[in-house]
Amino acid sequence: MTANDIPRAARQTRVTTSHWGAFEVTTEGDRITGTAPFTGDPEPSDIPQAVPAAVHHSSRVARPSIRRGWLERRDRSSRGHDEFVELPWDEALDIAAAEIDRIRKTHGNEAIFGGSYGWSSAGRFHHAQSQVHRFLNSIGGYVASFGSYSTGCAQAIMPHVFGVPFLRYLYNSQDSWQTIAENTDTLVMFGGINRKNAQVSMGGITRHDTQSWFERFHDKGMRCVNIGPQRRDAPEGCEWLPVRPGSDAALMLALAFVLEQEGLTDHAFLARYSVGFERFRPYLMGESDGLPKTPEWASPICGADPETIRALARRMASTRTLITVAWSLQRAEHGEQPYWMSAVLAAMLGQIGLPGGGVGYGYGAIGGIGKSMKSLRGVTLDQGQNPVGTFIPVARIADMLENPGVPYDFNGRRAPYPDIRLVYWAGGNPFHHHQDLNHLHEAWKCPETVIVNEPWWTATAKRADIVFPATTSYEREDIGRTDLDEYLFNMPALIPPVGEARDDYDIFAGLAERMDAGARFTEGRSSEEWLRHLYEGYRASGAEAGIEVPEFDDLRARNWVKLPIVQEPPLPSFLARFRADPEGHALNTPSGRIEVFSETVDSFGYADCPGHPVWLPPTEWLGTASAQTPLHLVSPQPGDKLHSQLEAALADQPDARPERVLMHPEDARPRGIASGDLVMLRNARGAVRARAVVSDDIRLGVVALPTGAWYGDASENIDPHGNPNVLTRDKGTSSLGQGCSAHTTLVEVAPLG
Ligand SMILES: Nc1nc2c(c(=O)[nH]1)N[C@H]1C(S)=C(S)[C@@H](COP(=O)(O)OP(=O)(O)OC[C@H]3O[C@@H](n4cnc5c(=O)[nH]c(N)nc54)[C@H](O)[C@@H]3O)O[C@H]1N2
Ligand SMILES: Nc1nc2c(c(=O)[nH]1)N[C@H]1C(S)=C(S)[C@@H](COP(=O)(O)OP(=O)(O)OC[C@H]3O[C@@H](n4cnc5c(=O)[nH]c(N)nc54)[C@H](O)[C@@H]3O)O[C@H]1N2
Ligand SMILES: [Mo]
Numbered sequence: 001m002t003a004n005d006i007p008r009a010a011r012q013t014r015v016t017t018s019h020w021g022a023f024e025v026t027t028e029g030d031r032i033t034g035t036a037p038f039t040g041d042p043e044p045s046d047i048p049q050a051v052p053a054a055v056h057h058s059s060r061v062a063r064p065s066i067r068r069g070w071l072e073r074r075d076r077s078s079r080g081h082d083e084f085v086e087l088p089w090d091e092a093l094d095i096a097a098a099e100i101d102r103i104r105k106t107h108g109n110e111a112i113f114g115g116s117y118g119w120s121s122a123g124r125f126h127h128a129q130s131q132v133h134r135f136l137n138s139i140g141g142y143v144a145s146f147g148s149y150s151t152g153c154a155q156a157i158m159p160h161v162f163g164v165p166f167l168r169y170l171y172n173s174q175d176s177w178q179t180i181a182e183n184t185d186t187l188v189m190f191g192g193i194n195r196k197n198a199q200v201s202m203g204g205i206t207r208h209d210t211q212s213w214f215e216r217f218h219d220k221g222m223r224c225v226n227i228g229p230q231r232r233d234a235p236e237g238c239e240w241l242p243v244r245p246g247s248d249a250a251l252m253l254a255l256a257f258v259l260e261q262e263g264l265t266d267h268a269f270l271a272r273y274s275v276g277f278e279r280f281r282p283y284l285m286g287e288s289d290g291l292p293k294t295p296e297w298a299s300p301i302c303g304a305d306p307e308t309i310r311a312l313a314r315r316m317a318s319t320r321t322l323i324t325v326a327w328s329l330q331r332a333e334h335g336e337q338p339y340w341m342s343a344v345l346a347a348m349l350g351q352i353g354l355p356g357g358g359v360g361y362g363y364g365a366i367g368g369i370g371k372s373m374k375s376l377r378g379v380t381l382d383q384g385q386n387p388v389g390t391f392i393p394v395a396r397i398a399d400m401l402e403n404p405g406v407p408y409d410f411n412g413r414r415a416p417y418p419d420i421r422l423v424y425w426a427g428g429n430p431f432h433h434h435q436d437l438n439h440l441h442e443a444w445k446c447p448e449t450v451i452v453n454e455p456w457w458t459a460t461a462k463r464a465d466i467v468f469p470a471t472t473s474y475e476r477e478d479i480g481r482t483d484l485d486e487y488l489f490n491m492p493a494l495i496p497p498v499g500e501a502r503d504d505y506d507i508f509a510g511l512a513e514r515m516d517a518g519a520r521f522t523e524g525r526s527s528e529e530w531l532r533h534l535y536e537g538y539r540a541s542g543a544e545a546g547i548e549v550p551e552f553d554d555l556r557a558r559n560w561v562k563l564p565i566v567q568e569p570p571l572p573s574f575l576a577r578f579r580a581d582p583e584g585h586a587l588n589t590p591s592g593r594i595e596v597f598s599e600t601v602d603s604f605g606y607a608d609c610p611g612h613p614v615w616l617p618p619t620e621w622l623g624t625a626s627a628q629t630p631l632h633l634v635s636p637q638p639g640d641k642l643h644s645q646l647e648a649a650l651a652d653q654p655d656a657r658p659e660r661v662l663m664h665p666e667d668a669r670p671r672g673i674a675s676g677d678l679v680m681l682r683n684a685r686g687a688v689r690a691r692a693v694v695s696d697d698i699r700l701g702v703v704a705l706p707t708g709a710w711y712g713d714a715s716e717n718i719d720p721h722g723n724p725n726v727l728t729r730d731k732g733t734s735s736l737g738q739g740c741s742a743h744t745t746l747v748e749v750a751p752l753g
Contacts, residue, residue: 010028011026011027011028011033012026012027013025013026013027013036014027014492014494014559015038015489015559015560016473016474016480016489016491016492016494017122017123017204017206017480017487017489017491017560018047018048018121018122018204018473019119019121019122019200019201019202019203019204019642020045020047020048020199020200020204020205020642021038021041021044021045021199021200021204021205021206021208021367022038022040022041022204022206022480022487022489022560023035023036023037023038023044023048023051024036024037024038025048025051025474025494027494027495030495030496031052031056031495032051032052032055032056032474032494032495033052034052035048035049035051035052038206040206040207040487040562041206041207041208042207042208042209042212043195043208043209043210043211043212044208045199045200045208046640047199047200047640047641047642047646050641050646050649050650051474051646051649052649053648053649053652054456054645054646054647054648054649054650055472055474055475055495055498056498057456057648057649057652059456059457059648060455060456060457060469060498060499060501060648061454061455061456061457061461061467061468061469061470061499061501062086062469062498062499062500063086063087063088063469063499063500064086064087064088064089064091064092064093064466064467064468064469064500065084065085065086065087065092065466065467065469066084066085066087066092066095066465066466066467067079067082067083067084067085067464067465067466068082068083068084068085069082070082070449070465070466071085071095071465074448076445076446076447076448077445079444079445079450079463079464079465080441080444080462080463080713081713081715084467089500089502089510092466092468093507093510093511093514094514095466096451096466096468096511097510097511097514097515098514099422099449099451099466100112100139100422100424100451100511100515101515103421103422103448103449104139104140106421107419107421109136109139109140109141109142109387109388110143110388110390110418110419111418111419111420111421111422112136112141112142112143112388112420112421112422112423112424113142113143113397113400113418113420113422113423113424113447114132114133114136114142114143114144114424115142115143115144115145115391115392115394115397116128116129116132116133116145116424116425116426116427116428117129117145117148117149117394117428117430117433118425118427118428118429118430118433119202119427119428119642119643119645120426120427120428121427121472121473122202122203122204122473122478122480122491123473123476123478123479123480123491124203124378124379124380124381124478124479124480124481124534125379125381125478125479125505125527125530125531125534126471126473126476126478126503126504126505126527127381127427128426128427128428128453128470128504129426129427129428130380130381130383131381131426131504131505131508132424132425132426132427132453132504132508133383133384133386134381134382134383134384134508134521135508135511135512135517135521136386136424137383137384137385137386137387138384138512138517138520138521139512139515139517140387140388141385141386141387141388142386142388142424143388143390143391143392143418143420144386144388144390144391144392145391145392145393145394145397146391146392146393146394146410147393147394147739148394149331149394149395149433149739149740150327150331150365151166151167151170151327151330151362151739152330152393152394152395152733152737152738152739152740153330153331153335153336153339153733153734153737153738153739153740154166154327154330154335154339154361154737154739155167155737155739156336156393156410156411156736156737156738156739157330157336157339157340157601157609157736157737158339158340158343158361159588159589160589160595160598160600160601161339161340161343161589161594161595161598162343162575162587162589162594163587163588163589163592163595164574164587164588166361169361169574170361170362170369171369171483171484172372172373172375172483172571173573173574173575174360174361174363174369174370174573175322175355175356175358175360175370175570175573176370176371176372176567176570177209177213177370177371178372178569178570179355179356179570180213180217180322180356180370181213181216181217181220181222182355182356183320183354183355183356183357184217184222184320184321184322184356184357185222185223185319185320185321185356186222186223186225186315186316186319186320186321186322187217187222187223187224187225187321187322187324188225188227188312188316188321188322188323188324189224189225189226189227189228189233189234189238189324189326189363190227190228190248190252190323190324190325190326190329190338190342191227191228191233191248191325191326191327191328191329192226192227192228192230192232192233192234192238192326192364193210193214193226193233193234193235193324193326193363193364194232194233194234194326194364194365194636195210195211195235195364196637196638196639197364197365197366197637198210198364198365198366198367199367199639200366200367200642201366201367201368201482201484201485202366202482203480203481203482203484203485204480204481204482204485204487204489205366205367205368205482205484205485206485206486206487208367210235210364210367211235213370214235214236214237214238218237223239223315223319224237224238224239225238225239225240225241225312226238226239226240226241227241227243227248227251227304228241228242228243228245228326229242229243229244229245229632229634229698229699229702229704230634230636230662230697230698230699230702230704231696231697231698232697233326233636241304241308241312242303242699242700243302243303243304243699244301244302244303244621244622244623244632244699244701244702245332245621245622245632245634245702245743246332246333246334246618246621246632246743246744247298247301247302247303247621248302248329248338248341249334249337249338249341249613249614249615249616250293250297250298250301250302250615251298251301251302251304251309252338252341252342252344252345252613253284253293253298253341253613253615254293254294254295254297254298254299254302254306254309254313255309255312255313255316255345256284256293256313256341256344256345256348257284257285257292257293257294257295257297258295258309258310258313258314259313259316259317259345259348259349260281260284260285260348261285261294262313262314262317264313264314264317265348265350266348266349266350266351268350269347269350269352270347270348270350270596272582273347273352273353273578273579273582273593273594274347274593274594274595274596275591275593275594275595275596275597276591276595276596276597276598276611276612277347277348277596277597279596279597279611279612280344280596280597280612280613283612283614293615294306295307295309295310301615301617301623303622303699316349317349320351320354320356320357321349321351321357322351322356322357322358322359322360323342323345323346323358323359323360324359324360324361324363324364325338325339325342325359325360325361325362326362326364326365327361327362327365328634328636328743330733330737330739331733331739331740331741331742331743332618332733332741332742332743332744333618333619333620333729333731333733333734333741333744334608334609334616334618334733334734335733335734335737335739335741336609336613336733336734336736336737337609337613337614337615337616339361340612340613341613342359343359343594344596344612344613345359346358346359347594347596352575352579352594353573353575353576353577353578353579353580354576354579355572355576358573358575366484367484368482368483368484368485369484371484371485371566372566372567372568372570372571373483373484373485373486373565373566373567374545374547374565374566374567375483375565376538376541376542376545376547376549376565377537377538377541378481378483378538379479379481379534379535379537379538380534381530381534384520390415390418392417392418393410393732393737393738393739394740395434395435395730395732395738395739395740396408396417396732396738397430397434397440397443398434398436398439398440398443398730399417399443399730400417400418400420401420401423401443401444401446401447402442402443402446403417404416404417404418404419404420405417405419408738409604409606409735409736409738410732410735410736410738411604411736411737411738412600412603412604412736420446420447421447421448421449422447422448422449422450422451423447423449423450423451424451424452425450425451425452425453425460425464426452426453426454426470426504427453427504428460429454429458429459429460429643429644430460431458431459431460431462431463431710431711432458432459432460432643432644432647432707432708432709432710432711432723432725433643433644433707433725434725434730434740435725435728435729435730435740435741435742436685436686436725436726436728436729436730437459437686437711437719437723437725437726438685438686438726439685439730440730441463444463449465449466450463450464450465450466451464451465451466451467451468452464452466452467452468453467453468453469453470453504453507454467454468454469454470455469455470455471455472455498455501456647456648458644458647458710459710459711459712468502468507469499469500469501469502470501470502470503470504470507471497471498471501471502471503471504472498472501473491474493474494474495475493475494475495475496475497475498475501475503476493476497476503476527477490477491477492477493477527477528477531478491478531479491479531479534479535479538479555481538486562486563486564486565486566487560487561487562487563488549488555488560488561488562488563489559489560490555490556490558490559490560492556492559503527505527505530506527508521509521509522531552532552535552535555536552539551539552542563547563547564547565549563596612597611597612598611598612599611601736604735604736606734606735606736608734608735608736609734609735609736609737618744619729619731619744620632620729620744620745620746621744621746622701622702624746625701625746626746628683628684628748629683629684629746629747629748630701630746630748631663631667631701631702631703631746631747631748631749632701632702632703632745632746632747633681633702633703633704633705633724633727633728633745633746633747634702634703634704634705634743635704635705635706635707635724635725635728635742635743635745636704636706636707637706637707637708638659638706638707638708639706641708642708643707643708644707644708644709644710647708647709647710651709651710651721655691657709657720657721657722658678658688658689658690658691658709658720658721658722659690659691659705659706659708659709659721659722659723659724660690660691660692660693660705660706660722661679661681661690661691661692661693661703661704661705661722661749662693662695662697662698662703662704662705663692663693663694663695663698663703663749664694664695664696664698664699664700664701664702665694665695665696666700667700667701667703667749668692668694671749671750671751672751673692673694673749673751674692674694675692675693675694675695676691676692676693677691677692677751677752678690678691678692678751678752679691679692679749679750679751679752680718680749680750680751680752681703681705681724681727681747681748681749682718682727682747682748682750683727683745683746683747683748685726685727685728685729686719686726686727687717687718687719687726687727688705688718688719688721688722688723688724688726688727689718689719689720689721689722689752690705690722691722692749703747703749705722705724705727706724707723707724707725708723709721709722709723710723711723711725711726724742724745725742727745727747728741728742728744728745729741729742729744729745731744
């Protein structure tokens with residue numbers, strides 16, 4: 001008997017995995033009744049505690065639902081304000097398939113947007129994005145999206161600098177925690193290294209251990225400096241240099257200036273391993289623009305004292321220094337600049353490729369960065385070929401919907417936005433994640449039809465025309481594994497589907513069948529046959545690598561196994577190989593070296609992203625603060641959950657909503673605000689309610705409101721939940737990256753009586 005065959009009435013406990021790691025789930029009959037930490041996890045996350053209440057929450061979508069205004073009159077303007085009609089599955093699938101067919105036959109597949117960004121759930125087969133993309137490919141293709149909200153800007157700029165796809169740099173090419181612990185003397189963390197963020201990783205992270213690494217760093221006397229607006233962005237025991245958001249490029253330039261002025265630049269390194277320093281130097285020293293980038297120049301911009309900047313630069317030059325950069329820095333206007341400049345600063349220090357030296361990106365942003373693992377071929381559903389070549393940078397969704405045919409720039413290419421008539425979203429929540437939501441609410445009225453697969457009535461589901469209820473990962477069997485984790489899971493179907501929910505696979509199979517693409521989509525396999533098929537491919541790649549992976553039924557019986565794939569000792573980074581042999585391991589840049597100046601970027605002719613890193617003041621930052629909007633809003637990831645997931649249950653907890661906003665005592669006092677008070681954050685784009693937490697853990701002039709709350713209704717003058725994206729700015733980072741620039745936002749905060 002396998003775990004899946006045990007009679008359901010009994011109380012039982014099994015392990016599953018999720019983006020926030022493995023945990024035990026207790027079920028009684030058809031209900032999830034409790035969760036507990038996984039025994040192998042030294043620092044388990046609290047996030048799963050909300051799972052039982054969320055899975056059985058009244059906000060689950062019970063049955064296929066179609067919006068009345070769309071059903072009766074194809075009305076678009078009432079999207080988000082309308083009621084829904086529940087229909088039987090067959091009828092709803094017939095209507096959706098006929099509509100998709102109509103759009104593709106009338107306007108072509110170029111009129112279907114299937115970018116469908118979002119994290120959905122862990123589990124390799126029932127991965128909503130893979131499923132929606134495979135389905136749309138099976139019926140002729142769709143307009144896709146490039147990059148992520150996480151790192152979209154870095155994904156565009158960093159290949160010009162280091163010549164590798166940014167995600168490859170992140171995943172298997174950086175120094176491991178162990179290498180850092182053994183070699184680094186000074187850890188300079190722009191945006192910190194955040195334990196709360198390392199709780200999660202795409203597809204799962206089983207052993208949470210960031211805290212224990214920092215304990216080792218502190219024990220050996222490593223100096224760890226957190227540079228950014230919030231003290232708590234780094235663990236206890238780190239120094240804090242509070243700086244203004246959006247100013248990091250200026251601070252990095254000043255550090256570089258000190259190196260150059262004091263003869264601390266490693267010119268031998270620059271000459272052998274980089275190109276273009278001579279084109280950058282005149283700007284750094286002020287010869288080209290009359291503005292030497294001295295600490296005195298940077299100090300009023302970033303808020304750090306000139307002597308502190310000088311002392312830090314000297315320390316960085318005289319000790320083994322690793323610069324780390326949080327992803328948040330590039331989620332801002334001109335986010336390309338601190339990213340590129342961090343690489344130039346590290347190159348000037350000459351430590352790139354030395355163990356524990358150079359520059360790293362996203363340590364702590366997600367758990368698993370900094371692990372050194374043997375990589376096996378994944379358990380990955382083939383998405384098929386997309387005959388439509390059109391894509392947009394992921395965060396340009398509202399611009400695309402509103403501006404069909406209008407050309408825009410992206411990374412050296414100029415192309416018109418496609419004319420989208422149908423949007424299909426599965427596994428993401430744009431009405432949580434996108435910027436300037438009141439504006440997105442308007443742009444969302446442009447397409448003729450919006451179809452969403454969702455387990456819950458999120459703000460996005462409420463703004464769809466057709467909503468298909470999707471199962472959660474607790475209601476279907478799957479395989480859990482990722483490149484950054486040594487654990488492999490059978491994720492059992494713990495309970496039957498809630499309401500009439502169906503797996504995304506079955507929803508798409510039903511649509512594909514109605515559109516004569518059934519065989520292409522399913523290849524004749526049931527879900528279980530797919531699981532076995534994908535798993536066999538994985539086992540075979542294990543065997544090739546000499547790693548024994550249990551048989552499918554054996555894994556089912558065991559629930560999880562730990563694979564011997566951790567690299568010990570850790571592998572050297574790709575930059576270490578480049579340093580050892582710069583010709584044999586030349587970088588994939590035009591010069592084969594690190595590009596301090598990029599002819600390619602320069603040739604694009606973008607004023608907002610020239611050929612070498614520069615300081616460009618953002619449109620909204622403390623340097624442009626006004627009486628109406630005097631405070632800088634940062635909107636980090638929430639510590640108590642993953643994005644907007646499980647929000648249904650979390651929002652029910654006493655005093656949980658509105659979301660909490662952190663502000664400095666000297667910003668709170670003159671406004672008559674005390675901890676616990678209800679406040680309103682507002683700017684020209686909107687207003688949200690929040691609850692104040694007053695603390696000197698945040699820099700004066702900055703407020704922090706995490707993401708993750710659901711979004712209310714654009715017709716309400718003030719969003720009741722506290723979603724910061726009501727306030728954030730929806731502009732690309734630059735013509736080059738076109739990433740999301742959420743952190744470039746000014747607001748005012750006022751008490752709410
Ligand atoms: N202001 C501001 N905004 C930001 C950010 C920021 O820093 N500041 N960060 C950005 C970043 S980096 C990200 S990654 C995004 C995150 O934004 P999203 O990834 O969109 O957020 P999630 O809440 O994870 O959305 C996943 C959705 O999928 C649904 N789901 C879960 N499992 C399934 C399934 O099996 N099938 C289907 N059909 N649906 C499922 C969930 O219920 C949820 O609604 O937010 C971005 N927005
Ligand atoms: N618990 C939890 N963990 C998560 C997620 C989640 O939803 N919940 N989401 C995951 C995802 S999708 C992603 S992409 C990563 C994101 O990882 P990051 O982008 O690294 O994380 P954030 O929390 O957005 O930002 C980290 C900190 O950067 C600081 N910051 C903001 N602007 C600036 C600036 O201009 N300069 C400097 N120096 N600092 C600045 C803020 O104080 C903020 O707290 O997190 C992942 N981890
Ligand atoms: Mo992200």
